[in-house]
Amino acid sequence: MPLPFLTADRTFEAASESALPYDDRDRWRRPYRPGPWRVGVAALVLMVASFVLFAAVLIALTGSSSSAGVVLGIGLAVIAGALRMLRVGVWVSPRGVRQVGLLVTRTVPWERVVAVRTVQQPVRWLGLPRTVQGQALVLTRGGRAAGDATALFTTHTLDFLDRPAAFDRAADAVEAWAAERGR
Known part of the structure; x- marks a missing residue:
């Protein structure tokens, strides 16, 4: 059973129509879906960010809180970069x-x-x-x-x-x- 909300298998006309009656036409919209390469790279970057955040927790538990704060800031910057990459x-x-x-x-x-x-x-x-x-x-x-x-x-x-x-x-x-x- 196909799940049309998860795939791009719908026709172009069906994808452009909104199922929501309150869809605001004045909002900025992307006329296409992000490609699988963009989504995959963003997923890998978010995975790296999870390791950085885990390292921040380990540093906070075993070391100084200032070092953990720096690593936490780096992890949040990596997350912000991945989310921005999805908006490109x-x-x-x-x-x-x-x-x-x-x-x-x-x-x-x-x-x-x-x-x-x-x-x-x-x-x-x-x-x-x-x-x-x-x-x-x-x-x-x-x-x-x-x-x-x-x-x-x-x-x-x-x-x-x-x-x-x-x-x-x-x-x-x-x-x-x-x-x-x-x-």
Whole structure:
């Protein structure tokens, strides 16, 4: 018996519809699910954090409380980093498109968006300096930054690595938001 709330096996239309009648359309929402690589890396980081927190408890029981406090702070920082890594991605709302990074978040209002399109180009593999041929969803801004093109996400990120259909669905969703809100 399939459990549709645990898998991404539902159709794209069914996934975009909300089962909740009070779902707020004005909230920021991610037009795709985090990829298995992102979730797996975050799970491993949280596992490391559990070992660090366990070490903090052992240090508190056997050693000084100041050392335990430092290790506890490190463990909490690792947890905060893992949770932030799960938030990384592209978010849309009626106000604009938001690109959340590990340290920096950029928001572009729909009024400044000139075009959102998928292009074939060399892209960075997992954010590393190595580039491979792939696709990118590119946002072109107007206004003061006219002609400035920013890659929102690519086929070789943690969310879309080895998942070309998920990339296509996410790109179509962001392009639909841009077409609906931009004009």
